Amino acid sequence: MSDTxxxxxxxxxxxxxxxxxxxxxxxxxxxxxxxxxxxxALVQTGDAADAEDVAQEVLVRLHTSLHRFAGRSRxxxxxxxxxxxxxxxxxxxxxxxxxxxxALAREAQAGTEARDDPAGRVHAERVAALAExxxxxxxxxxxxxxxxxxxEGCTLGEVAERLGMSPVTARVHLFHARRALRTGIVxxxxxxxxxxxx
Amino acid sequence: MNCADARQLxxxxxxxELSPDAGGELGAHLATCRACRGAADEILSLEAxxxxxxxAAAPRGDTGAAxxxxxxxxxxxxxxxxxxxxxxxxxxxxxxxxxxxxxxxRMPGSSAPAxxxxxxxxxxxxxxREVMVVQPADPRFVVVWYLPTRRSS
Numbered sequence: 469m470s471d472t473x474x475x476x477x478x479x480x481x482x483x484x485x486x487x488x489x490x491x492x493x494x495x496x497x498x499x500x501x502x503x504x505x506x507x508x509a510l511v512q513t514g515d516a517a518d519a520e521d522v523a524q525e526v527l528v529r530l531h532t533s534l535h536r537f538a539g540r541s542r543x544x545x546x547x548x549x550x551x552x553x554x555x556x557x558x559x560x561x562x563x564x565x566x567x568x569x570x571a572l573a574r575e576a577q578a579g580t581e582a583r584d585d586p587a588g589r590v591h592a593e594r595v596a597a598l599a600e601x602x603x604x605x606x607x608x609x610x611x612x613x614x615x616x617x618x619x620e621g622c623t624l625g626e627v628a629e630r631l632g633m634s635p636v637t638a639r640v641h642l643f644h645a646r647r648a649l650r651t652g653i654v655x656x657x658x659x660x661x662x663x664x665x666x
Numbered sequence: 667m668n669c670a671d672a673r674q675l676x677x678x679x680x681x682x683e684l685s686p687d688a689g690g691e692l693g694a695h696l697a698t699c700r701a702c703r704g705a706a707d708e709i710l711s712l713e714a715x716x717x718x719x720x721x722a723a724a725p726r727g728d729t730g731a732a733x734x735x736x737x738x739x740x741x742x743x744x745x746x747x748x749x750x751x752x753x754x755x756x757x758x759x760x761x762x763x764x765x766x767x768x769x770x771x772r773m774p775g776s777s778a779p780a781x782x783x784x785x786x787x788x789x790x791x792x793x794x795r796e797v798m799v800v801q802p803a804d805p806r807f808v809v810v811w812y813l814p815t816r817r818s819s
Contacts, residue, residue: 471721495733498733498736499729499733502725502729502732502733503724503725506723506724506725507720507721507723510720510723511720516723516726519725520725520726520727523725523732524732524735524736527732527733527736528736528739528740528743530736531736531737531739531740532740532743532744591711591712591715592715594712594715595712595715595716595719596719598712598713598715598716599716599719599720602716615720618681618713618717619713619716619717619720619721620717643678646677646678646679647677647678649713650676650677650709651677653705653708653709653712654673654676654677654705654709
């Protein structure tokens, strides 16, 4: 079960209770939403500290605006929109370009250095490089579509609904993102294969 | 299918199409070509690693403290909204008084304004708004305010 599906199932139980004023349900809902919102914000902002700020602001918005969720869309779709808006507000407030991957690459690198096995370290280094490329190199739309479709396991229909685009457009963005991320891998491979054979 | 075609397809393929048991033309090629199979495995491995890395990313700090902070901020903002609503109403009341008062402080002997004609229409506040209607001194005019509805916290 993907994180989105699991969150949607939890929300179906907790959102109506929280909207009726059940404080315990609201606390459980916010606690469950926080990690997902943080990851979405991380992909949006590319910075761990900014993602924390966005996640905190979204929790406040959930406190004050849950009654505005009318149930016309999925809860996760609405929550994703709230997160995107907060990330966008933060970027405007900060008035600077995204400093996307530097801190994240450092974190991924830290995980790499803790490994003892050289093969695992090489793999983790490549993952870190891919993370940097994902968060730094891709245009925002491609980044969001790739993240939701290939990393969070959403269907293209769900991705399109969340991002307010047609499934066809979402697919085009997804193909562009995959090409950008995989070209380096595929291009590097024949050389490595030749080395192994030799 | 040759390797060049396979690698073009691999750039856009769904992950399921790159798995070892995938069918189709691409799957058939990957089953027989060691180099392309290696590239496909590399893509699968790195994207799985990326998904795992992102899934493991979690906000720092205690969730309980974050929720308490969010609740406190929400309460503070609700108080600010209530205060802003009260100030808006107070300002509207002062303005209404200023507009109505001249009609009641007319000097003796001055000519009284003509009786007001009945209002020829009505207005409905849109959802989420409250309406306030004030008849000023000049009967030709009616002042209508649409105010945001005050939300309960």
